[in-house]
Amino acid sequence: MKKQTKKTVQKSPKKETKSPIEEVVADVVGPDVIALVKILKIQQNVSEFKLAAKMKQEINTVRNMLYRLYNANLVSFIRKKDQKKGWYIYYWTFNGKQIKYIAADLKKKKAEKLSERLAREKNSMFYNCKNKCLRLEFEQAMDFEFKCPECGNLLEQEDNSLKIKTIEKEMQTIQKDISKEQRNKKNKK
């Protein structure tokens, strides 16, 4: 039960400054891959051995990152047979064109999530513990007889109007962004 109730506690989003490419890569593939992408951005058709050397990482670690990028359609490769050793070496190229499509997609998904959150904030009553243990919806709070299941304090009804305003603002920003991009797309056609 404890775990379930903890989930309703809202975390504030992390604030980081990343380039759009880094943001997409971190979101879709994982933040550990950003360093690799930085190398791939500068050079095309880089062998995975060279990448591993530059990253100072094991070849298998780098391969794993490359496969994840490949699955996200963010890299392409060519393979060439090494004449001396007889095995294939893979040469990788960053697929930067994909970034804007993925970024647009992420933005759309974020907007959807925000609108779900907004609806939830608007349609439910929330109860808080003074000790900031947790935040519960009305039904859950009722289940606990309006007592905090963590510390036993009486739960208080929360005024979430500020939270609603913040989400609304965030949504406006994203929607402006989305419609701006759509306008740009139309102009280019």
Ligand SMILES: [Zn+2]
């Ligand atoms: Zn509490």
